[in-house]
Amino acid sequence: MAGVAQESGRGPSPGQEGPAGLRRSLPTGRQVLQRLLSLREGSIIVVTIVAAVYFAINTSTFLTGANFKTLLPYFAPLAILGAGEVFVMILGEIDLSIGAMYMFAPIVFYKLDTAGLGLVPSVILALVVCTAVGAINGAFVSILGVSSFVTTLGMLFTFEGLSLIISHGTPVATPGAQVHQTTAQVHHIVNGHDIVLPEKINHIGTFAKIFGGGVYSELIWAVVIVILLQVVLTFTRWGLYTVAIGSNKIGAAEAGVKVRLVTIRNFVLCAVLAGLVGIFEAVRSQTIQPDPSGPNKILLLAIAAAVIGGTLLAGGSGTVVGALIGALFLGILEDGLILQGVNANYLLFYTGIAIVVAMTANVYVGRARRGHSSG
Amino acid sequence: MADAGTAPVPSAPAPASDDVLRVEHIAKRFGPVTALQDVSLHLKKGEVLGLLGDNGAGKSTLIKIISGFQKPDSGRMFLDGQPYEPKSVDDARAKGIDTVYQDLALIDELSVYHNMFLRRERVLRPVPLLNNREMKREARRALDSIGINIPRIDVAVARLSGGQRQAIAVARTVNSASDIILLDEPLAAMGVKEGAQILDLVARLKEEGNVSIIMILHNYVQVFEACDRVNMIQEGRIALDKPTSETSVEEITNIVVDEYRRAREEEHANNAHGEHEPPSAEPPQQS
Ligand SMILES: Nc1ncnc2c1ncn2[C@@H]1O[C@H](COP(=O)(O)OP(=O)(O)OP(=O)(O)O)[C@@H](O)[C@H]1O
Ligand SMILES: [Mg+2]
Numbered sequence: 001m002a003g004v005a006q007e008s009g010r011g012p013s014p015g016q017e018g019p020a021g022l023r024r025s026l027p028t029g030r031q032v033l034q035r036l037l038s039l040r041e042g043s044i045i046v047v048t049i050v051a052a053v054y055f056a057i058n059t060s061t062f063l064t065g066a067n068f069k070t071l072l073p074y075f076a077p078l079a080i081l082g083a084g085e086v087f088v089m090i091l092g093e094i095d096l097s098i099g100a101m102y103m104f105a106p107i108v109f110y111k112l113d114t115a116g117l118g119l120v121p122s123v124i125l126a127l128v129v130c131t132a133v134g135a136i137n138g139a140f141v142s143i144l145g146v147s148s149f150v151t152t153l154g155m156l157f158t159f160e161g162l163s164l165i166i167s168h169g170t171p172v173a174t175p176g177a178q179v180h181q182t183t184a185q186v187h188h189i190v191n192g193h194d195i196v197l198p199e200k201i202n203h204i205g206t207f208a209k210i211f212g213g214g215v216y217s218e219l220i221w222a223v224v225i226v227i228l229l230q231v232v233l234t235f236t237r238w239g240l241y242t243v244a245i246g247s248n249k250i251g252a253a254e255a256g257v258k259v260r261l262v263t264i265r266n267f268v269l270c271a272v273l274a275g276l277v278g279i280f281e282a283v284r285s286q287t288i289q290p291d292p293s294g295p296n297k298i299l300l301l302a303i304a305a306a307v308i309g310g311t312l313l314a315g316g317s318g319t320v321v322g323a324l325i326g327a328l329f330l331g332i333l334e335d336g337l338i339l340q341g342v343n344a345n346y347l348l349f350y351t352g353i354a355i356v357v358a359m360t361a362n363v364y365v366g367r368a369r370r371g372h373s374s375g
Numbered sequence: 376m377a378d379a380g381t382a383p384v385p386s387a388p389a390p391a392s393d394d395v396l397r398v399e400h401i402a403k404r405f406g407p408v409t410a411l412q413d414v415s416l417h418l419k420k421g422e423v424l425g426l427l428g429d430n431g432a433g434k435s436t437l438i439k440i441i442s443g444f445q446k447p448d449s450g451r452m453f454l455d456g457q458p459y460e461p462k463s464v465d466d467a468r469a470k471g472i473d474t475v476y477q478d479l480a481l482i483d484e485l486s487v488y489h490n491m492f493l494r495r496e497r498v499l500r501p502v503p504l505l506n507n508r509e510m511k512r513e514a515r516r517a518l519d520s521i522g523i524n525i526p527r528i529d530v531a532v533a534r535l536s537g538g539q540r541q542a543i544a545v546a547r548t549v550n551s552a553s554d555i556i557l558l559d560e561p562l563a564a565m566g567v568k569e570g571a572q573i574l575d576l577v578a579r580l581k582e583e584g585n586v587s588i589i590m591i592l593h594n595y596v597q598v599f600e601a602c603d604r605v606n607m608i609q610e611g612r613i614a615l616d617k618p619t620s621e622t623s624v625e626e627i628t629n630i631v632v633d634e635y636r637r638a639r640e641e642e643h644a645n646n647a648h649g650e651h652e653p654p655s656a657e658p659p660q661q662s
Binding site: 231235236237240243244246247248250251252253254255256257258316317 | 439442444463464465468474476478479480481482483484485489493494496498503504505507
């Protein structure tokens with residue numbers, strides 16, 4: 001057991017063991033590594049730490065608070081999207097329509113708000129629309145038996161198309177996200193002299209602060225949602241049934257699990273989270289961009305985050321926390337590469353290779369775990 | 376094939392008050408396949424009924440209909456004299472019928488105790504989180520009372536042997552405190568000792584007298600050891616219904632062999648008929 005786990009762990013970690021060079025402390029280091037790798041999220045934790053250490057050593061700015069803030073908007077939305085996707089992927093299904101919900105929800109929100117419904121009711125109704133789309137996804141998959149790939153691919157195009165139609169392809173300012181600037185006279189003491197200088201201060205409304213506009217608002221949402229959903233997955237019947245369906249759909253049904261209900265519920269969860277993230281991002285960027293290219297990219301990254309985090313495409317196994325760490329890994333990678341001054345043309349290329357490496361490490365660790373378990 | 380006689384075998388017995396379950400004229404087709412043509416049977420309180428039949432005879436289909444997993448095309452069922460139309464497995468279970476399916480319905484990724492409590496989870500109040508500690512304790516007690524050795528109950532069932540898995544599926548159902556238990560080949564993957572343990576368990580349940588059992592078995596010796604009565608399904612009907620004390624392994628074997636001979640002769644006749652056609656094509660082989 002340990003042999004296999006170590007071998008697969010050795011791949012990403014020579015940088016850690018090498019410079020340490022402490023023969024005596026090596027066994028404990030290995031033990032920690034083994035313990036880590038026996039976790040479902042183990043390999044991605046190791047890979048993420050390695051990536052962070054690498055960029056911390058090789059760039060002067062990676063380990064700064066300012067950089068952490070630039071990292072946030074990249075990884076927090078992915079973590080939330082990934083969390084929803086995990087619930088669908090554990091079922092053995094996939095939801096590609098999250099890209100469309102991400103794009104569609106802000107537009108619905110905008111339309112309803114301009115119709116005079118008010119900010120929060122508009123958000124809620126936009127999410128109700130996402131609920132309906134998720135329910136349709138789930139119904140097609142579990143009642144009509146259409147493959148989830150096909151169903152949600154169709155929904156992806158349909159609702160991205162609908163977004164373009166409704167918005168006429170024109171960007172608009174996100175309601176409630178306006179920034180008011182005021183000028184304040186700030187006193188500075190320079191060389192003992194009191195100097196008064198005017199400074200611009202940005203004010204954003206409470207709505208915007210909560211729904212993605214605040215610096216840490218998306219991070220807080222992401223952490224709360226991920227913890228909540230991990231608890232649901234591990235410690236509630238809903239989570240148990242999700243794993244049961246993904247592991248043995250017929251068996252779960254024979255045992256009395258309501259396969260359709262759970263499937264629909266998980267697709268709804270996934271769609272609602274995608275709509276919510278779409279609204280967050282619209283508020284944060286202050287504009288609603290009816291352009292499918294961004295949503296399509298973030299959709300694929302969210303699935304990558306889930307898979308990197310140890311969720312099997314085949315279903316039956318996965319963790320929400322893993323998706324968060326997967327999202328963190330993708331964020332660190334992109335951010336670190338940019339800080340390192342990697343030519344923009346190479347960015348996607350390196351990201352792709354890193355994803356393949358991380359996922360391969362995952363598969364090996366997964367096999368090691370399973371080999372250990374069946375042996 | 377099935378058009379030899381349209382009159383159903385009059386196996387539906389006279390109404391008896393001690394029947395806990397009655398199944399009348401159940402039919403079930405899967406597209407072109409007729410799994411059950413016209414099945415009627417009854418189960419007395421405290422009785423162990425052995426259900427026999429060739430592979431593909433429709434035994435599992437009948438079990439799944441009684442368990443609420445599948446809907447019959449036609450026919451009626453009665454539970455304690457009341458019409459019984461299970462809307463779901465949960466519904467059947469709520470009415471006191473629980474099942475060990477032939478495929479065991481175990482979830483590989485879940486632990487032994489989660490499997491044992493699937494759809495009967497113990498949850499905490501007021502926040503409905505899984506009460507894993509209680510489920511572990513009860514699962515351990517249930518398995519120990521059966522006397523089957525499962526060293527660890529917090530491991531995924533994927534890691535268990537075929538016989539251990541079967542023991543867990545049986546324990547899950549026996550532990551459910553149901554009135555009627557349906558066992559679809561509960562001994563298929565078991566060693567001699569473990570099989571005997573399960574039959575002992577069935578005997579114990581029978582002694583307690585609260586449970587009625589329908590059990591599908593392929594081993595006739597076990598049938599005569601464990602069952603009060605046997606029903607045999609052939610061609611989608613009950614071809615034999617006798618107390619085990621009034622029949623024998625020979626009689627049952629002869630019924631099966633006769634049926635096999637008859638089917639072969641029929642096939643021969645069909646082939647002979649086919650030989651009037653150009654003999655270039657080999658007669659279609661069914662394997
Ligand atoms: N879900 C299904 N879809 C299509 N055909 C089915 C289905 N379930 C059963 N059948 C068919 O119905 C017939 C009866 O199957 P069933 O499983 O009830 O047989 P059985 O008596 O349990 O056989 P065995 O001893 O091999 O378990 C078979 O011909 C089978 O192919
Ligand atoms: Mg069967």
